[in-house]
Amino acid sequence: MRYYTGVMGATGAVALLLGAAIGPAQADVQAQAGVQAKPKFQMPFACGTNWQLNTYGGRHNPALDIVVKGNTGSDGKKLKASAKGTVAKAFSDRGAGNVVIIKHSGGWYTAYYHLKDKAGVYVKAGTKVKPSTTIGRIGKTGANSGGWAHLHYEQRYRASGIPTESHRKAVDFNGKRYTGVNRQWSSVKSANCP
Numbered sequence: 001m002r003y004y005t006g007v008m009g010a011t012g013a014v015a016l017l018l019g020a021a022i023g024p025a026q027a028d029v030q031a032q033a034g035v036q037a038k039p040k041f042q043m044p045f046a047c048g049t050n051w052q053l054n055t056y057g058g059r060h061n062p063a064l065d066i067v068v069k070g071n072t073g074s075d076g077k078k079l080k081a082s083a084k085g086t087v088a089k090a091f092s093d094r095g096a097g098n099v100v101i102i103k104h105s106g107g108w109y110t111a112y113y114h115l116k117d118k119a120g121v122y123v124k125a126g127t128k129v130k131p132s133t134t135i136g137r138i139g140k141t142g143a144n145s146g147g148w149a150h151l152h153y154e155q156r157y158r159a160s161g162i163p164t165e166s167h168r169k170a171v172d173f174n175g176k177r178y179t180g181v182n183r184q185w186s187s188v189k190s191a192n193c194p
């Protein structure tokens, strides 16, 4: 939903301290390498289905909140993986609700918040996923969901270790970037196709 969820927590603070040991030039090289290696992420929904994407401002960026086209009711809609990978974490957070974080190639990860089901119903840490794998269902779990069913979605990059919210990057689907402040794309078709 609209606000920073605080999932980062103490682990993120430690990571920031460790990050200070890396010089700016080295960090740039790592960032460039990551951008070059970004997988061609797809929308985390069945091939050919249509969705509404929203960005907000402040600390919500560059995450997206996603509902079905027309916002006619997203509760229980199935989620797919944005690319092949392995589930790095699946857990429940007070603010973000049921969360799945998937590790892809090249230091890239995707994060899915407010899921309807707890870890283990669809996937758990260590589960290998393909774009066709159902990783969960849209829900409204967590205080930050605001009580409305939607998917909070992030793409993250970190050279080493599981990235936190501080490692979020602009979202790309099928090679197109969806980012900015208070933007809306009212109908985007999923190209997450076999």
Ligand SMILES: [Zn+2]
Residues within 6 Å of the ligand: 001, 002, 003, 060, 063, 064, 065, 151, 152, 153
């Ligand atoms: Zn959100």
